Amino acid sequence: MDLDRRSWLATFGLGAVSAAAARGARAEEAGCPPADQPLLLQDFRPRSMLHVKETRVPTPRFPVIDVHTHFTYARGGRTGAAPDNAVAFNATAKDALAVMDRKGVRAVVNLTGGFGKGLEEAIGALDRAHAGRFYTCTEPMWGAFSEPRYPQLQADAIEKAVKAGAKGLKVLKTLGLYLRERGREGPLVKVDDRRFDPMWEAAAAHHLPVYIHVADPEAFFLPIDCTNERWDELGHHPNWSFHGKDFPSFREIMEARDRVLARHPKTLFVGLHVGHDAENLPFVSESLDRFPNLTVELGARIGELGRQPRASRKFFETYQDRIFFGTDAVPPPEGESTPQQVFKDELYEIYYRFLETDDEYFDYAPAPVPPQGRWRIYGVALPDGILKKVYHENAGRLLGLKA
Numbered sequence: 228m229d230l231d232r233r234s235w236l237a238t239f240g241l242g243a244v245s246a247a248a249a250r251g252a253r254a255e256e257a258g259c260p261p262a263d264q265p266l267l268l269q270d271f272r273p274r275s276m277l278h279v280k281e282t283r284v285p286t287p288r289f290p291v292i293d294v295h296t297h298f299t300y301a302r303g304g305r306t307g308a309a310p311d312n313a314v315a316f317n318a319t320a321k322d323a324l325a326v327m328d329r330k331g332v333r334a335v336v337n338l339t340g341g342f343g344k345g346l347e348e349a350i351g352a353l354d355r356a357h358a359g360r361f362y363t364c365t366e367p368m369w370g371a372f373s374e375p376r377y378p379q380l381q382a383d384a385i386e387k388a389v390k391a392g393a394k395g396l397k398v399l400k401t402l403g404l405y406l407r408e409r410g411r412e413g414p415l416v417k418v419d420d421r422r423f424d425p426m427w428e429a430a431a432a433h434h435l436p437v438y439i440h441v442a443d444p445e446a447f448f449l450p451i452d453c454t455n456e457r458w459d460e461l462g463h464h465p466n467w468s469f470h471g472k473d474f475p476s477f478r479e480i481m482e483a484r485d486r487v488l489a490r491h492p493k494t495l496f497v498g499l500h501v502g503h504d505a506e507n508l509p510f511v512s513e514s515l516d517r518f519p520n521l522t523v524e525l526g527a528r529i530g531e532l533g534r535q536p537r538a539s540r541k542f543f544e545t546y547q548d549r550i551f552f553g554t555d556a557v558p559p560p561e562g563e564s565t566p567q568q569v570f571k572d573e574l575y576e577i578y579y580r581f582l583e584t585d586d587e588y589f590d591y592a593p594a595p596v597p598p599q600g601r602w603r604i605y606g607v608a609l610p611d612g613i614l615k616k617v618y619h620e621n622a623g624r625l626l627g628l629k630a
């Protein structure tokens with residue numbers, strides 16, 4: 228044991244010399260602190276001593292449609308407070324296509340396309356310029372929410388977005404966790420607020436799937452203390468914590484979401500991030516059983532699925548027609564702050580390894596420290612039939628593509 232060794236060395240007055248010697252090339256390279264100083268959690272970089280199979284999966288066994296990417300974003304931000312509705316581009320179509328072509332990604336759904344002029348701009352530069360490769364979605368006009376005519380304006384905006392070529396409606400956790408009665412002021416607006424009913428109904432009327440993401444990992448709703456399994460991640464992104472203040476609990480949000488699902492049975496919902504509760508597959512399964520209008524995608528949650536590979540494998544088997552491949556990819560440099568979703572070759576290879584192999588105990592993100600929590604994952608080795616559905620067949624149906 229290290230401590231014994233250290234005290235033994237100290238006894239012989241060799242501590243300092245040996246500590247320096249012990250900090251060899253390996254420690255140097257990993258950025259370990261000097262051996263005679265206490266080790267902080269943030270400096271801990273354990274390397275697995277398991278001798279297990281390592282499979283590199285550079286390309287997927289079948290073509291992939293990634294239904295969860297962010298190549299554009301609305302400048303208004305989470306509350307949509309900006310006066311214009313412009314979008315910004317995270318990457319050029321050319322750069323995106325280079326990664327897609329190398330990694331066997333046939334098409335991507337670009338969720339955050341904004342609305343109005345911004346949406347048209349995004350669709351022009353991506354969907355129209357490269358037909359069949361990009362499918363851009365519209366977003367609600369959060370900035371107009373406090374106007375009395377909002378419910379109808381929003382329904383009309385959906386119709387306009389469809390005419391402009393939008394392929395879905397993306398609802399960010401702005402709804403439930405950021406949007407307040409008067410924009411940034413007042414009480415939080417509830418997920419099942421009736422003023423959104425015309426929007427959900429307009430989506431159904433125009434066969435527009437709704438990509439919904441209204442709650443985050445369960446740990447984001449708990450205190451950031453030594454028991455929080457996402458302590459590192461919340462340390463890097465303190466504004467992702469929804470504990471305390473006037474935030475609703477995780478369960479309250481999910482119940483409100485379920486009331487929306489129940490009230491709009493003709494609207495098709497894609498519950499992003501494994502229905503926002505990859506930690507609780509029994510609950511997600513129950514939701515899928517209760518609501519035929521609910522489907523899910525995988526974005527940024529293979530870290531959760533891969534640490535419960537047996538339950539995940541069963542989940543894939545049971546719901547194989549209702550699961551879409553998605554990564555939540557954000558191009559660099561933006562994406563670098565969230566390695567579990569950085570749009571690059573390595574990220575796709577990890578997803579393919581997780582879905583296709585039975586490899587054990589590997590990193591779920593391209594990063595020196597597992598960014599969402601300090602654990603590793605196991606592959607689920609899906610059979611070809613299920614793999615094909617998850618990789619592109621289900622998404623092909625969702626997007627109305629011909630087989």
Ligand SMILES: [Zn+2]
Binds near residue numbers: 297
């Ligand atoms: Zn996303």
